[in-house]
Amino acid sequence: MLRPILGDFSSIICFKSAVVGIEDALGEKAAAIALIAAGRNRGRHLAQELGLTQTSLSFEDIAYKLELALGKNGTRLCIIHSIVSEGDVIKVYTSETFCSAGEPQGSERKCSYTLGAVWGVLEQVTGKRLQGKHTESVLRGGDYDVFEFTKL
Numbered sequence: 001m002l003r004p005i006l007g008d009f010s011s012i013i014c015f016k017s018a019v020v021g022i023e024d025a026l027g028e029k030a031a032a033i034a035l036i037a038a039g040r041n042r043g044r045h046l047a048q049e050l051g052l053t054q055t056s057l058s059f060e061d062i063a064y065k066l067e068l069a070l071g072k073n074g075t076r077l078c079i080i081h082s083i084v085s086e087g088d089v090i091k092v093y094t095s096e097t098f099c100s101a102g103e104p105q106g107s108e109r110k111c112s113y114t115l116g117a118v119w120g121v122l123e124q125v126t127g128k129r130l131q132g133k134h135t136e137s138v139l140r141g142g143d144y145d146v147f148e149f150t151k152l
Contacts, residue, residue, distance in 0.1 A: 009076070012101050019099075019113070032112045036132075039116020046070075046117070047124030054127040059083040059090070062125060070117070078114050081144060083122075088151060090130075092118050093144040100139055107139045115147050122149055 002008050023031040047053055050065050057065075060082070067080040078097040083090065099111035111134045119132040130149040136142035 012076075012098060015098065016102060032110070035112035036116035036119070039113040039118075040120035040123070041116075042113075043117040043120020043122075044124050045120075047121045052121060053124045055125055057125075059085060062121075063092075066118070066121060077117060078145070080118075090122060090126075090149040092122075092147045092149070094118070094147065095138060095144055097138075097145045100137065100145055103139050105139060109139060110134045110137070111145055111147070114145070118147050119149065126151075128152075 019031070019035065022034065025031075026034065046066075046069060050069060052062060052065065055062070063080050063083040066083075068074055070077040071079050078094045081093040081095060083092050085091075094111075094114065097111050097114045099109060099114050100107075103109050115132055115134050119130060122132075123130050129152045131152050132147055132149045134145065135148045136144060136146035138145055
């Protein structure tokens, strides 16, 4: 445990306020770059902690381990529903992402930190450099926040 009285978790309200403050200070694009980089760093470390570095596990098993670490019984960053490979594209289906929390329907907000965290894990899993993007959003009519990754 990182803090003996308050524990390891803090309010999503506080973290979202930090994100908005970073966006106000740096601008939307620079903030997205910084938050994605921070997420990727977290994802790389998480993959190492979970023993997922260049693993031969199926994407189904990886999704299960990530859901345990990031979902309701973990840090609560998001719910990982599935990870699927479609040709050269890896798609990750998520919901209740930190980034979409509290946003109104129709919001143009894209996941940055959450995308980065999943991105960092997948780069460790595959051993390859990937390009990631947020392609579908629960805020804009999607059933999931979908992240797509392609090899560079």
